Amino acid sequence: MTVTVTQAAPREDLSPRVEEMLRQRFALHCENAEAYGTEFAALWRATADHALGGKLVRPRLLLDIHRALVPSADDSATVAAVDIATHIELLHYAFLLHDDVIDGDLTRRKRPNLIGELAASTPATSEEDSLHWARSSAILMGDLMLSAAIMGFARAEVSAHARRRLLDLVEQTILETVAGEHTDVALSHGIIASDVDTVLTMSVYKTATYSFSLPLRAAALLADSSDSAEATLQSVGRHLGLAYQLQDDLLCVFGDHRTHGKDAFSDLREGKETALIAFARSTGTWERIAPRFGSADLSLRDATAMRDLLRECGAERFVVGLIGDQLDAVYALLSEAELAGEISSDAARSILVSASRLEGRQA
């Protein structure tokens, strides 16, 4: 399935404004932190290093859709959109930090994450002490990032009505994301049995809600779109986000590891309950996959064999089909909304461009 869309004429890319706002915020936080001691200031500087320089996927999504919804946005509307987009990036970083503590991760995209860096640079007496220090720091910094994100929504320079809706939106988003993460931890401990439906629902809550539905809904809300348009964009976000997560799962096992950022086969070594695995569990092939699934010392040879079994049992084909289903649902939702006059064709196209970027990741 290929999405062919005509790009609109290029307009100013607003994401550098988000990056600049993030940079200024962190500079101010680093400066203020000095009053609380050198270790706390060092934590802020390390956090700024890790939080800046990301791809700003979520802010871009919000800003692209917002502009498509309000092509003639005045400066104050654009400033408000950049502001909310920036705070969505901070929310993302808050979730990453606590996720990394919970998952015990020390790297992200093959480089040390904040925890890995703090643990390696700390003159603590033992490895256990260094890890405790690094993880405690990440819990605390995650609290500050979460707090900063919510503050950004609470202080948005929009009408009182819009601000109330933004607060409801971010509250609901945090609840769903936490519920998804909680289910993910329960799955990893076998406290909840793994099946395809549970894993898909978990992925929607844990990833799609804050990464896709939140930016889309915030854009709609800032554009003063109708409730039904916002509801459509919420559904679109869920399907897009699920497609994104499923693509990620496929890339980790079947992708060309030289061309994407993920650590080859890390999901198999960590025993991650993806849709691929949930499907494989329901087949007769599972008993040949199970013995080495989740082995931290999985060899490249074993991982490759496991990959072949996931192909053989139909898990790869199943997940590719699921991704197609999600994108079909997006097209259907957008066509219907466009026909009903809920959203403009420009906005629908803008979302399809995002979807096509998503497909490009499969290469």
Add this chain to the structure above:
Amino acid sequence: MTVTVTQAAPREDLSPRVEEMLRQRFALHCENAEAYGTEFAALWRATADHALGGKLVRPRLLLDIHRALVPSADDSATVAAVDIATHIELLHYAFLLHDDVIDGDLTRRKRPNLIGELAASTPATSEEDSLHWARSSAILMGDLMLSAAIMGFARAEVSAHARRRLLDLVEQTILETVAGEHTDVALSHGIIASDVDTVLTMSVYKTATYSFSLPLRAAALLADSSDSAEATLQSVGRHLGLAYQLQDDLLCVFGDHRTHGKDAFSDLREGKETALIAFARSTGTWERIAPRFGSADLSLRDATAMRDLLRECGAERFVVGLIGDQLDAVYALLSEAELAGEISSDAARSILVSASRLEGRQA
């Protein structure tokens, strides 16, 4: 030192309203959580059990001072005060949860805390897995409590100006509390050297700011007091909070363990860097305390010997003196503010009543 104050005529105790509001909130959250699965709903119910039934020290402080500052508060002003008091209690519980994860605590006041209860009731395969599940749940629930607390400030039904000030206040409070906790972790790992000044500053940030300065300042702000009155109450809160923490440190080592809630000598077993210990480190007696300080299996006999050494080296006397200094500073600040007409004598008396309750804990 004894504080003798005449209590004002008894007025309605507003803390049951806080308890009722907490109860309603948790009931609603538990109901909503059902949509996200049985494990998530169970987490909410367990959290409600642990978060309810506390002594509501912080809400009471806010409500007592607010009433003293605005004796004729109308119903909407009282509702706003009860509302903010309730959200300060949620903030307290958010900090407790993350603090317990960081400190590895499984009990509070001699009973299992949320983490201890979740770990004991989980059918996970190993103790390590049960603890990971319980701590991950506490990190996530702490995020929800923190989020709920900030939301409460953001949605306060007060003027736009007052809401902005409330948001600045809670943001500053969270920053200081996190900075204090971060320093506490650094002290416990020896990353920052322990001395009396560092320990006292840490205690002010970690405990006094959110437990005392926050309720006092919020009361002042809701009462539309002057900036200078609010600044005075901030200082009063720091001194009161420090006195409270120092009292707590004394109780744990020298108190009658049958009459207070703390686990006897737990600070000595955990190697907690209190002002008592920081002082003792500066004396020649320290070399006799050091060898067993922080031993998880400290016997009652060894703990008693350590207590005697802390008395002998002058640490107990030093800390008792520090508490007196804090209370003297409170009296001086209040007298000055009363003379300057910054706060009423009723408000000053109300704070002194809180201070005298504090002294009662020493018995």
